[in-house]
Amino acid sequence: MELPTYAFQHERYWATATAGAGNVTSAGLDAADHPLLGAAVQLADSDGVVLTGRISTATHPWLADHVIGGTVLFPGTGFVELAVRAGDQVGCDELEELTIKSPLALPDRGGVQVQVVVGQADASGARRVGVYSRAERSSADTPWVAHAEGLLTSATSGTTGTTGASGASGTGASGEVTHGTELAAWPPPGAEPIDIEGFYEEFTQAGAAYGPVFQGLTAAWRDGADLYAEVSLADQAAAARFGLHPAVLDAALHTVALTGAFDGPVLPFAWSDVRLHAVGASDVRVRLTSSGGEGVSLDVTDSTGQPVVSVGSLVLRPISAEQLAAARSASGGGLYRVAWSPVRVADGAGSAETAVWFVEGGCGVEGVRSATG
Structure with missing residues (x-):
């Protein structure tokens, strides 16, 4: 029996699985019911809340379409979505402020762990919110990177926080459509x-x-x-x-x-x-x-x-090249590159000189072998 002259063809018979939250209740958590978050937990010693998730271009392939300066970045609008979802968890229907401190780069392989941390309510009901990440294979003592920090408040009375960004009703956190600007005349007259x-x-x-x-x-x-x-x-x-x-x-x-x-x-x-x-x-x-x-x-x-x-x-x-490089490093997505190293070649008299060879296409390989033989 002769082997075929072409490369073996591999076929998969199993569906490609995507990561999910699993049965988080068995670990004492609540399901977050959000595409970017897997679980939520209320802290035992306060009314603070932490929502957690794992994000990667494998489990969330649409994120690979957001490339800035050659780096896949989690969009800044994603931080808003996470903060709004966190506000829904605690009955806050307004994101009063959110400052993005550092970009979140997604690695080519693997993913990042994400935490959205909501602090205890102050006397007015306002809560601090922060979004953090670290590479998923980080050790337990690896510090988390702070990406966004802000303030959640409640702009309407009677907010329950039971229906909101993740709710099926199509309404805001209070369960009712709140006031906002309408754009009914379209296209805009005179524009x-x-x-x-x-x-x-x-x-x-x-x-x-x-x-x-x-x-x-x-x-x-x-x-x-x-x-x-x-x-x-x-x-x-x-x-x-x-x-x-x-x-x-x-x-x-x-x-x-x-x-x-x-x-x-x-x-x-x-x-x-x-x-x-x-x-x-x-x-x-x-x-x-x-x-x-x-x-x-x-x-x-x-x-x-x-x-x-x-x-x-x-x-x-704008974002700088230095910021992008720092983001890649923090996510564990630093790029590896092939680099040429000069080689010292000694002749019969004991002297040495440095030669650097560039190979284009592949047609020059034999020439290099002959010269260095």
Whole structure:
């Protein structure tokens, strides 16, 4: 019997499994009921709460479509989603502030552990919230990296926290649609259409290589200081599992590029007065107003003009190569590269000289072997 001349063909007969929360109740935890979080636990000595999860491009492949400077970054809108979900857990329906302190890079292999920590309520009911991560194979004494810190409050009375970002009712944390800006007249009367052909190709050239999931901006208009846009996420089932899918909100922020206020890609830095009015939207309308400098305000509605999320203020800033390198190192995703090392070659007289060889394509391999033979 002769072996085939081609490489063996491997076929898998088992479905590729994705990580899930499992039976967390057996470990004394509550299920978080969120795509990015697996469990939640209320602290025994206070009314603080910790929500935990594991994030990777294997279990959450859509995150691989968010590439900045050659690095897969967890989107800044994802930190907002996590904080809003944490607020829902403790009955807070407003994210009064959230500052992103350091980016979260996702490694090529493996994932990162994530904790969303909600502190004890103060006299007014406000709570501090923080988002932390570390590489999943870290030792027990490895410090956690603080990525975002903010403040959760309750803007409405009678908030129960039982229906919110992860709830199935399609409403905010109080179980009712809260007040927000409507965008019922659409396209906006008097607004001038903006040509966005080649929009994402220009983003790629500038260093922000967004994949299909994050290429949600489909149309845009300008009316004075206001920019309007339509954003769509094809996977409606995925959108339904989030308060507001991070890719939808991220694409809404791409409208910032049309203001002309920034020379290159910018990322969310400081959020203020964020309110989620309804959940699970996949097709949205956006109004973005520049407040001068690095700041904008944002109103997002569903396709009928009903409020989805409002952002009182958002400051955006560029990210440096040094910040990206630090993020890769912290997540355990440092890049390994092949490097050429010079070799000292001694002749018969005992002298030595250094030679460096470059091999192109493969046609030069024999030549190198002959010369170094």
